[in-house]
Amino acid sequence: MGNTVVVGLQWGDEGKGKVTDLLAQRADVVVRYQGGNNAGHTVVVGGRTLKLHLVPSGILHPGVLCLMGDGMVVDPLVLCREIDELEANGVSTGQLRISGNAHLIMPYHIRMDEAQERARGASKIGTTQRGIGPAYCDKTARLPHSIRAWDLLDSQRLTERAAAQLELKNRCFTHLLDAEPMTLEEVVEPILAVAPRLTDRIVDGRTVLYERLDAGASVLFEGAQGTFLDLNHGTYPYVTSSHPIAAEACVSAGLGPGAIDRVIGVAKAYTTRVGAGVFVTEQDNEYGNTIRERGHEYGTTTGRPRRCGWLDCVVLRTAARINGAHAIALTLLDVLDAFDTVPVCVAYELDGRTLEYVPSNQDDLVRCRPVYEELPGWQQPIGGCRTWDDLPAAARAYVERLGQLAGTPVGLVGVGADREQTIILPALG
Ligand code: GDP
Numbered sequence: 001m002g003n004t005v006v007v008g009l010q011w012g013d014e015g016k017g018k019v020t021d022l023l024a025q026r027a028d029v030v031v032r033y034q035g036g037n038n039a040g041h042t043v044v045v046g047g048r049t050l051k052l053h054l055v056p057s058g059i060l061h062p063g064v065l066c067l068m069g070d071g072m073v074v075d076p077l078v079l080c081r082e083i084d085e086l087e088a089n090g091v092s093t094g095q096l097r098i099s100g101n102a103h104l105i106m107p108y109h110i111r112m113d114e115a116q117e118r119a120r121g122a123s124k125i126g127t128t129q130r131g132i133g134p135a136y137c138d139k140t141a142r143l144p145h146s147i148r149a150w151d152l153l154d155s156q157r158l159t160e161r162a163a164a165q166l167e168l169k170n171r172c173f174t175h176l177l178d179a180e181p182m183t184l185e186e187v188v189e190p191i192l193a194v195a196p197r198l199t200d201r202i203v204d205g206r207t208v209l210y211e212r213l214d215a216g217a218s219v220l221f222e223g224a225q226g227t228f229l230d231l232n233h234g235t236y237p238y239v240t241s242s243h244p245i246a247a248e249a250c251v252s253a254g255l256g257p258g259a260i261d262r263v264i265g266v267a268k269a270y271t272t273r274v275g276a277g278v279f280v281t282e283q284d285n286e287y288g289n290t291i292r293e294r295g296h297e298y299g300t301t302t303g304r305p306r307r308c309g310w311l312d313c314v315v316l317r318t319a320a321r322i323n324g325a326h327a328i329a330l331t332l333l334d335v336l337d338a339f340d341t342v343p344v345c346v347a348y349e350l351d352g353r354t355l356e357y358v359p360s361n362q363d364d365l366v367r368c369r370p371v372y373e374e375l376p377g378w379q380q381p382i383g384g385c386r387t388w389d390d391l392p393a394a395a396r397a398y399v400e401r402l403g404q405l406a407g408t409p410v411g412l413v414g415v416g417a418d419r420e421q422t423i424i425l426p427a428l429g
């Protein structure tokens with residue numbers, strides 16, 4: 001099936017886990033290309049639910065190599081817990097590998113994340129407090145003692161590096177952030193305790209991929225978060241600290257753009273967002289509440305209620321361009337079964353002008369007003385539909401219209417959380 005990127009087109013939680021699991025049936029390798037355990041990817045198979053945070057969503061397929069890519073930040077303690085949970089659920093993790101170049105989230109990164117959020121006061125981002133921003137910060141700071149997965153192979157080196165990092169962090173905690181300092185023991189001991197469990201999985205990710213590709217493998221690249229949480233293209237500063245967009249798949253894997261055959265953009269049939277930041281189509285009212293309850297819109301990672309609103313096709317159109325999406329995987333269409341009409345945002349209005357794309361200047365974006373088109377609802381359950389023709393005419397019209405508005409055909413429709421509750425369309429390729 002060639003090499004495919006699965007990328008979120010909105011603000012995360014679009015159903016990337018479900019789509020990756022589904023497409024992994026035809027892949028040889030699945031690479032998670034960025035982010036850390038800020039992600040929560042849900043896979044439901046035969047009524048059994050698995051929540052993945054670090055492990056690629058191809059893990060349910062025996063024989064598929066699952067690689068955590070260079071662009072990720074990895075909390076070794078969380079990873080070991082996740083491996084244990086999977087194994088306890090009868091899922092083998094024998095095919096899981098970690099690229100040595102992935103940076104580690106250390107306990108002081110988590111404390112830093114909490115302390116920085118506190119210091120931001122009313123303008124806090126609403127991070128997942130998993131240490132993501134501080135870990136990427138250390139990576140880009142290029143300190144000689146930044147810690148990568150490779151360092152799990154050498155406990156003395158890991159301890160020395162952690163000690164050097166901790167000295168700087170403790171100065172920050174006590175002098176700038178009004179936070180408690182940490183001891184080297186509390187930072188290093190838990191990591192050293194789990195390191196031996198991970199060493200056999202640490203590989204030169206790039207070379208492993210080259211060998212697989214040379215042998216004819218198809219690679220699926222799984223993004224985390226979503227396009228509008230991207231550090232460059234998202235709603236800065238209310239974003240994550242990595243690049244969820246499709247191009248990052250190449251940056252993380254060590255491949256040129258020509259290596260990608262297909263980009264599948266995953267979008268919900270409406271919009272959600274967790275944490276602070278602009279949200280043009282937000283419905284902080286009974287419509288939003290209905291969407292939240294029907295879609296179980298509570299964070300997979302933090303349990304926070306997600307903010308909910310109507311589908312924003314300006315967001316989809318822009319995200320489709322940013323990612324070069326060939327097709328859209330439209331998830332959670334069944335959540336809209338309840339509405340008699342379904343508004344979709346077709347454009348933004350700003351100072352009397354009509355905008356087709358999300359403006360990148362955040363001062364403009366916060367002043368944009370949505371222009372809605374009301375589409376008829378279908379008001380019947382669609383969870384049992386398995387083909388395009390099974391869908392009610394109004395649901396088909398909704399899907400077709402949003403494909404037109406996004407300038408990208410819909411290749412997959414999700415009508416329920418289970419792997420089986422999926423309709424595949426010709427545009428998926
Ligand atoms: P991800 O972070 O993009 O992988 O998405 P999450 O797993 O955080 O959130 C998506 C949620 O929607 C999960 O609870 C999924 O099980 C669920 N889901 C995915 N696709 C569908 C769908 O088509 N219909 C319904 N009802 N639920 C879905």
Ligand code: IMO
Nearest residue numbers: 012013038039040126127128224225240274275
């Ligand atoms: P998946 O992969 C939704 C949001 C946080 C916060 C911002 C920054 O499941 O789609 P961070 O902890 O990354 O510094 O938080 O990004 N965020 C997500 N929102 N889904 C995610 O991942 C997210 N990962 C981070 O809520 O607003």
Ligand code: MG
Nearest residue numbers: 013040041300
């Ligand atoms: Mg999620």
